[in-house]
Amino acid sequence: MIEHYLREYEVAAADGGATAPGWFRSLQADAIELFRASGFPGPKDEEWRFTPIAPLVRATFRPAGSATPVGLTDLEPFLFGRLDWPRLVLVDGRFSPELSQLPSIAGLAIANLASVVKSGDGDLASDLAEASGRTVTPFASLNAALGMDGTVLRLASDSVMEEPVHLVHVTTPGSDGTVTHPRLLVVIGERARAQVIESYVGLGSEGCYWTNVVCDVRLSRGAWVEHTRIQRESESAYHTGVTEIRQEADSHYRSFSFAIGGAIARHDLRSRLGGSGAEALLYGLYFGRGDQLVDNHTTIFHDQPDCRSWEVYKGILTDRAHGVFNGKIIVQPIAQKTDAKQTNRALLLSDTAKIDTKPQLEIFADDVKCTHGATVGNLDPLARFYLTSRGIPDRVAGELLTYAFAAEVLNEISAEPVRTVLDRLIHGRLASDRLEAHDAR
C-alpha cells in the first residue's frame, strides 16, 4: 500500500511542510521518490526473505495525532538512574519539552530535530543529506520523507559526558493505527566520550502502532561511545529501525541492542570501521513469545586495516515466536590485520519457536582473523539435572538457566542502573512466561 504513504507525503508537503526550509523539503522529496521506486520489500527480497512483513505492509498507518497527556510518573518506570540525568523525550513522535531534561553540559548540544531544522544548524543539512545519500532500506526512505521530529546530539571534541543521555520514544495508549518516524543524529567529536541510551516504549500494553526509526551515529577519531538501544514496544506494535554507525580511526563503539516488544520488530545495524585502529563491540539480546517476529540484521564493514569487531547476539524464543539473525562481515582488500569475531546463539524453549540464522562473511583481504559461530538449541539437560540435583525445582532450574543465558550478554552493559532495570525486566518476562505456561496446563 505505498500509495497511502505517497498521499500522506503530498498532504504533509502541501500543509505543514511549507514552513520547513527548502533544503529539508528537497531531502524529503528525494526520499519519497526513492520509496516510490522501491516500494516495500517483498518475500523475494534477499534481505527480507525470512521476515514476513505482510501485516505491516497491508495496514495503512496514519501520522500520529495529538498525544494523550503523559506525565513524568507514567514515564518513570522506563527511566534509568537519577531523574536529573539528561534526556530528550518524544511522545507520539513529537518533542515534549515538559518531560525532557536538558541540562547544560560543557561541549554538549542536544535538541529536537524539528527545532534544529527550523533554527538552521549549519551542519545539519549536509549531515542529513549525506545520510540519505546511502539510504539502506525502503523504511529508511519513508522515514526521511515523512519524519517530523527526532534528536540531534553533538558532543564537542575532548568532551566527556559523565552520565548517559537518554533518548526516549513513547507511544501513548490510543495510538492504534498511527506511525511515527523518529530521526536521530549523534555526532561525537574527537576523543570525546558519551553514553547514549535509546528507548522505545509502548505505554499501552496492547497498542497496534508502528515506529519506524533511523539513527545515525558518527564517531570522530579517538571517540568513545556506549550505545544502548532498548526496544520495548507493545507486543502488538510494529518496529522497524536502522542504526548506521560510522567510525573514524582509533574510535571505540560499544552497542547493546535489547528487543523484547513488537509483533514484528526489525533492526538493521550497520557499522562502518572507516579508520585504522577502530573497534566495534556489538551485543544483542532479544526475546520472542506468542507470535512475535524478531529480526536482527547486522553488517560490519571492515574498510580499513587493523580494526577489530566483536559481536555476540543471543535470542530466547518460546511459543510460536520466530527469530531472524543475519550477520554480515565485509572485509575490504585493504583491511589487513582485521580481527572479527561473530557469535550468535538462540534458545528455543518450545517446539514451535523457530530461528533463521545466517552468518555471512565476505573477506577480500588475506591477512585477517575472522570467525563465526552459531548455536541453536534448548536448555542443556545435564545443566538442568545439575541444578535439580541440588534441590532446585525443575521449572526454577529452567528459568535460572534461561536467565543465565541472557545474563552473559546483559553483563556487558557497563551502566549499572541500566543493567539493573533490564535484569528486572528479564526476570519479569521469564516469570510471566512461566505463569502463562502454568495456566495453559
Next chain:
Amino acid sequence: MAPLLEIIDLRASVGDKPILKGVDLVVNRGEVHAIMGPNGSGKSTLVQAISGHPAYTITGGSIRFDGVDIGEIPPEERAQAGIFLAFQYPVEIPGVTNAYFLRAAYNEMRKARGLEEMDPIDFIDLLEEKLKLVEWGPEIMRRAVNAGFSGGEKKRNEILQMAVLEPKLALLDETDSGLDIDALRIVAKGVNALKRPDNAYVVVTHYQRLLDHIIPDIVHVLADGQLIKTGGKELAFELEARGYEWLTGTPERV
C-alpha cells in the same frame, strides 16, 4: 529404623542398553561405603540413578531412601529428602554466580522442610564457615558456577555445596579423578569433617588412592552391572595390588 538406603535388584539402562543388572545394596547411617570396579562397570550409573539422572531408565528393582521408595520421584525431591551427588564432571553455568546458586539451592531445601528462606546476610555468615572447610576465601562466590574452574576447583566446589546442603546421603562420583594431591587432601578433609553418625557416604572410585584419605567401612566391587564382591577396607588394598582381573575373570579395558 529402616536403613538409610536400601537398593533391591536394581536394573537400569540407557536407551536399550542395560547397565545395571540387579544391584543389591544396603547403606546404614554412619557408614562409608566404597564402590570400586573397572571402567564401564556401571559405578557412575548406580549413583546417578540413585539421584535421579534423567538419562537412565529404571527397568526393575527398587531404591528406598529413609524407608520411602524414591524410584519415581524427580531429582529435586530426592535432593530435598537428603541425597547429594558430587558430580564426576561438575557442570559449568556461566551467568549464575556461585553465591546465587548456593543460596537458591539452600533455600529450596529449607522451603521443602517448611522453613523460612534465609536472607542474604545470614547466608553469608553460614557460608563463611563452610568456605573454611575447603580453604577458600569469599571471592569464589562472585564467580559463575564452575565456569573456567580448574578440575580441582570444580571438585572443591562440589564439596562446598555438600557442606552447605548437609545431605543425609552423599554420593561421591569419582571425586578423586583429575585431582592433584593438594586438592585431594582438601576434598578428603571436607568429607571427613562432615561425617556424622546420622549421615552416610557412598564413594565411587577406580583407584584406592582416595580411600587412603576417606576410610571406608565397606568396599564393594561392581563389574558388568552387578556387585560381585563385598568386604572390609582391606579389599581395597587387595584390588590395588592385584587389579580387578582375579575377580572379573577378564582383563580390564583401559
